[in-house]
Amino acid sequence: MRKLKSVIRAQQFDKRTVERIFTTAARMESSPPSKLLDGKIMASLFYEPSTRTRLSFEAAMKRLGGEVISTENAKEFSSKAKGESLEDSIRVISGYADVIVLRYYKEGGAERAAAFSEGVPIINAGDGIGQHPTQALLDLFTIKKKFGRIEGLEIAMVGDLVNGRTVRSLSYFLAKHYPKNTIHFVSPEATRMRDDIKSYLDKYKVKWFETKDFREILSRLDVLYQTRVQKERFSKSEIFDQVERESKKLSIRKSTLQYMKPEAIIMHPLPRLGEISYAVDKDPRAHYFQQARNGLYVRMALLKMILDEY
């Protein structure tokens, strides 16, 4: 009866575990064990609001019969007046809960938490521009469900690649476990994928390309992973304005669809702004809402594997 420990980083899993997460997630969808985590308590500890992610985790826990204690106001712990360190907060909360889902505003939060949680597993629900590993898992699960495999695919990541946690985590996963795909980074100049990821891909011999436009590659893509420009992470508004202008060319409209393969899928971590127009939603290739729902099954799988067994 092995149990999964903390979920901190995309790179932590071996391939067998990743595959196990996917088969477990598939079972969570087809036959959810509704009393499995009866009596267990999950703490949602969010240092910044991320209502969608929080509700997804909490629904996952409750669908398995578990209970939740929850705050989106955890920054109060470390407010000027109270000034508590993350480490202290984690040690206290680990006295109340069986698993802690942590959203932190600075890179490295989940790892710091895991070092002080006295054996209570931590699930990283995003730490600043760091990682968001459950998002990457649900992204891969979505691809796996659709194509039955994660190899030989042409995958484009489009948009704000410098600030996008999701595309970073996804790239790590692909490199380490599914290197036999081709990745296209498509972005404005100022939001190009960082070098650390490119080196990581090189290390694992993943074929990758970089471009400012996707017109030439659209017809070859199996997966178009679109992202929004994260305005809140730009310090200079001129750069943001320029990025936004260049991003317009990368938005997906109904007219874009004609260049894509019929069996391709369009993914997006959501929320979207204008980068996928509403007219696209009815096309069978629009896969982003199903992708969000897959997040529920992946999170159920992780909670099962952490609190029960696998």
Next chain:
Amino acid sequence: MRKLKSVIRAQQFDKRTVERIFTTAARMESSPPSKLLDGKIMASLFYEPSTRTRLSFEAAMKRLGGEVISTENAKEFSSKAKGESLEDSIRVISGYADVIVLRYYKEGGAERAAAFSEGVPIINAGDGIGQHPTQALLDLFTIKKKFGRIEGLEIAMVGDLVNGRTVRSLSYFLAKHYPKNTIHFVSPEATRMRDDIKSYLDKYKVKWFETKDFREILSRLDVLYQTRVQKERFSKSEIFDQVERESKKLSIRKSTLQYMKPEAIIMHPLPRLGEISYAVDKDPRAHYFQQARNGLYVRMALLKMILDEY
């Protein structure tokens, strides 16, 4: 095994359904089925805080054995940085929950939500100056419980009738299903009931009167439905000041009670400010706290009829 669909508007129900809601609510009070909704999840999606309404719905769900995921911070979805449309948020949340209770800040929110919730029922918990149908149902249920009937009654609605969602929804219900009552609109000049409601009453041949003072009618009333002046909805403070002055005459004090029938009831959607003085609370005609509690039973009934059957 019919199920109720979304609850969007007071006008949507036929009379048989309304009566069914009342008999179910009565049963919820006398013998609550505590495990009925075991395994079901309700999402409380509040785009503006309304703690009282939210807690009432959540208590209702939990008294039936169901589970809740919850946010009063849903505006974060549509914040400047994230900018997601209500429709997208609803599509995502409908992947997590079996029913969504929605509080929205603009009229029409619940209807837009229902169009995109992929079959997951929506309950309107208030949309701007639009409707608040569960409040109207609990108001009527309160009258029915007290008098055993909703006809032949003299009902006064008092106070801020232009901004008051509750009196608007209540008027719709009365017109459509219980037209054989007499309605008195009692308000300052600037907060008179809008014409749309008056036309609706006329269409259903409901007798209605309008006045700025209730002294003449007090002794005839069966129901005095008092409301507060919704300061937060006035854009000009001069008008608010004038309304507040005129409202003073419409407040209910201990001395007001002597003019009322012994079997009359005083209702109020709460919160109250000065419009009912505390000295009135001990009078058996003070019915507003029981009215609030009736909300629990009505919401339990709706959740049962939506998620179970009726």
Next chain:
Amino acid sequence: MRKLKSVIRAQQFDKRTVERIFTTAARMESSPPSKLLDGKIMASLFYEPSTRTRLSFEAAMKRLGGEVISTENAKEFSSKAKGESLEDSIRVISGYADVIVLRYYKEGGAERAAAFSEGVPIINAGDGIGQHPTQALLDLFTIKKKFGRIEGLEIAMVGDLVNGRTVRSLSYFLAKHYPKNTIHFVSPEATRMRDDIKSYLDKYKVKWFETKDFREILSRLDVLYQTRVQKERFSKSEIFDQVERESKKLSIRKSTLQYMKPEAIIMHPLPRLGEISYAVDKDPRAHYFQQARNGLYVRMALLKMILDEY
């Protein structure tokens, strides 16, 4: 089958009840009855955020199988626009819940609430500079667990004694039920313990001393109860700055430990700032995280004794 009523003030309990709370809390730790409060609902009504306290109560309720409805936003009830009195809010919420945990921003809130909750028990989770009786209970429980008795001990309370709710409540308890200890108040001049507590101790013939430095007494102490300077409660920043300077001498560092008895314990209600350095955490005398966890058991015990029996 007696039940505990509201928990408002440290002074309300007779000694038998206090001891009963401790034996029940010990049982909650060793063999928690996980379905005991199935079907019961606790309302967390927090007029100011206190995430740690709230999560502790909610975890306690859920570990007993009970359900929770919750807000940290209760001030919305009494916001300028809505302006509802605490009494009205309590009367409404008491219609939804079986027990109410109340955090209020002004002294006396819990007592006012209990007068209007129509038989629904209130648990005071802190009211301004008033009391925080469950904290005092968990503090005493921690001492009892460690020493097997609460007498013949030398107990120092250190830091901001004028604003510290916890040290006030603890002093009341000690005076009334466990007077055979010696208390040392150690604080900067401006944050000395108030006279009301000192008179109370005198009334019960408790030996107490006051000092600005703990060097002389360190070697005699069984319990060193450290507190943080509550910056947010100082209106003048000069006084705060002075207090902070003087507090530095009272902080506990690794070098402090050599002067303490090996079997002594260091307690702190948390959060801590600099008043206990992190290097102290690994010393077996560091007892503050276990103290926080004891809060869970004490709150489980209180909920059991209120909603079930004792």
